[in-house]
Amino acid sequence: MQSLPNTQLSFKKSSSVNINFLAAGVVIVLLALIFWCVFFFVWGYFHVSQRILPGVTAAGVQVGGMTISEAEAAIHEQWNMGHQVLIGSEDQWWRTPSLSLGIYVDSVKIARDAFEMGRGSGALAEWITILLGGQPSGGPEILFNEEMARNTLTQISQLVYAAPQPNEIVYENGQWVAKGGLNGKALDVERAVLILRSDPGRVLSQGQLELTYVPIAVETVNSEILQVLNQIGNRPLTASLYDPFSGDIRDYEIGMDRIGPYLGWDAQTQSMTLNTTGLIAEVTTMLETSQGVKVRMDDDLSAVEEAWKSGRSLEFSVVDLPRPYQVESGDTLLKISQKFRLPYWYILQANPGIQPNSLIVGAEITIPSRNEMLPLPYVRNKRIVISIPEQRMRVYENGEQVHEFIVSTGIATSPTFPGVYQVRTHELSAYASNWDLTMPHFLGIYEAWPGFMNGIHGLPTLSNGRILWGNVLGGPASYGCIILSLENAELLYQWAEDGVVVEIIG
Known part of the structure; x- marks a missing residue:
């Protein structure tokens, strides 16, 4: 009779353990049920909303919760536009997006692959991988577009191109001589394209592309050209000054001391040039100073060089300028017109408001230019x-x-x-x-x-x-x-x- 209490105690302990196991099992089942409910809810939401599953990383970019287009834009911005490449050489460098050099990733494909995670036959395993943070390692495939690279390199080649500087032919000390001359350079576009094509990923990782140049040799001046120049480039210029009011014609020789500073050499056309505007301005000033009159050139400016080379005289003429005149006692407009040898009406027209029959002594009137009576070439x-x-x-x-x-x-x-x-x-x-x-x-x-x-x-x-x-x-x-x-x-x-x-x- 004394052993009964011990038996009852043992039974109570066993019941307590079973209840604990049962409670734990219920909790586990509930948690599993909650997990699967949440899983299927999230899975269903992201399937219906067409968004990438949360926690997904593509090409190092967090794209979880994004649509395909949003993910593509984010990947494109970080990889194709966000990566800058330093391009150039020597003292000329530019920063440009890697995409402009044709280096890029297929952001559309990467975004679509990210979207498919957790949606295929291995969806559960991919979900577990995502939840555990086990994203695929390694960067995306680096691609190369040669046409884009050539377009950018062609633009740069125009910036860095340096034309050869030919021997400068100058007129010094009474003769033509050749001086100086430098080689030019052009960008080696083909070599740059070859480097990019062979390993675009390396250029991207280094962030730099060093350019090389092809030298352009300068053409030296042929000694025969200098000989010809010294034969034809040492002749003087003749200026013929005509005074239409007196009929006088005077010829002036313009020496090489005046012409020389306006001579030059066009390396592209391999021909001698003459700064006609500057030369004629100096000749006109010289004639005006020597004669004390106003002078104009009657030849066209385009004919100056031809006249000099052919030995023909350049034609200049004296110009009569308008002048003021103070009315004197006894003057009439007719007398004034006869004095200045101009038609009566022409002076009247140049002085609107004048009273021709009652001129005021001391009043100032304008005598117009006599050149108005000479409208045609002489x-x-x-x-x-x-x-x-x-x-x-x-x-x-x-x-x-x-x-x-x-x-x-x-x-x-x-x-x-x-x-x-x-x-x-x-x-x-x-x-x-x-x-x-x-x-x-x-x-x-x-x-x-x-x-x-x-x-x-x-x-x-x-x-x-x-x-x-x-x-x-x-x-x-x-x-x-x-x-x-x-x-x-x-x-x-x-x-x-x-x-x-x-x-x-x-």
Whole structure:
């Protein structure tokens, strides 16, 4: 009877152990159930939302929870744009994204592979790997795009290209000599592409690509060129200065001491050059200083070098500038126009508001340039001179008088204006409607009034056939024109081309 209590105690201990095991089993089952519920919930969520499973790392980039496009962008940014390569040599270096050199990873493929983790036949094992942090080791495959690399290297080659500097041909101490000269260089694009193609991963890991260059040899100057230059490059330039107001022509020799500083050598075209703008500016200043007048060049600037090489004279002419004039006692506008040898209306037009019949003594008016009466290129070797006091015309060619004609100029109430003009127009038979007469072999020389041209012509004929002023030739008779006999008018008409200067002396 005394052993019963011990038996009951043993039974109680056994029951307690069983209950503990049962509770532990329930907890384990519940935890497993929770785990699988969470697993399937997360698995289902990421399948439905099309996102990469959490904790996934691709190419060293945390892409868990991202969509494929987000993961692709993150991988592209870190690998293709985030990796910089130092490229260059010597003292010229540039930093550029590795992608610009054609070094890249396939971010789309890597992102898709990351998306497939935990979704294939080995999904459970991959999940366990992800949970345990056991991501695949090693970097992504480094790829190379040659076209992209060539495009970038071609752009760099344009920056680093150095053209050879040929021997500089200069004019020194009265002769042409060759000086200096340097080789050029060009980027060796093919070698750079070969390095990138053979191991783009090494370039990426080193972060540097050293470029090499191909030398470009300079061409030396042929001694025969210097010989030719010294033959043709030592001739002087002749400047011919024409004064249309006096008829004088003076020639000036421009020596090599003035021309030399404006000579050069074009290595590309292998030809001598002349700074025509600078040279003509100096020659013009020299002529103005020596003559005390304003000067212009009548040749085109493009003709300067040809004139120098061929030995032809360059043509310059004297220019008359506008000037102020102070009205004196007894002056009238007509007297002032005769004094300065300009048509009356031309001075009137240059001074708007002036009262021509009541000039104020001491007032300042503008006398316009006489060059306005000379609008055409000059015919330098011919000149017509008309003397109003003598009623004579003298015709000159190459400085020699070739004709002398009797003329009739304008009457006192309609005078011929003294001045320096040009033959502007040729009309075989001009008609004056004011007087109903024709003027044979008409040479227009100046406007007596705007739109009204005075000229040189033969004896006029009325519409009824009557010839005027034949019996008074040699005295003032016209309304401003210069009258010749019919024979002389025809001769002059054929001889004087447009541009011949006509000087009328009062």
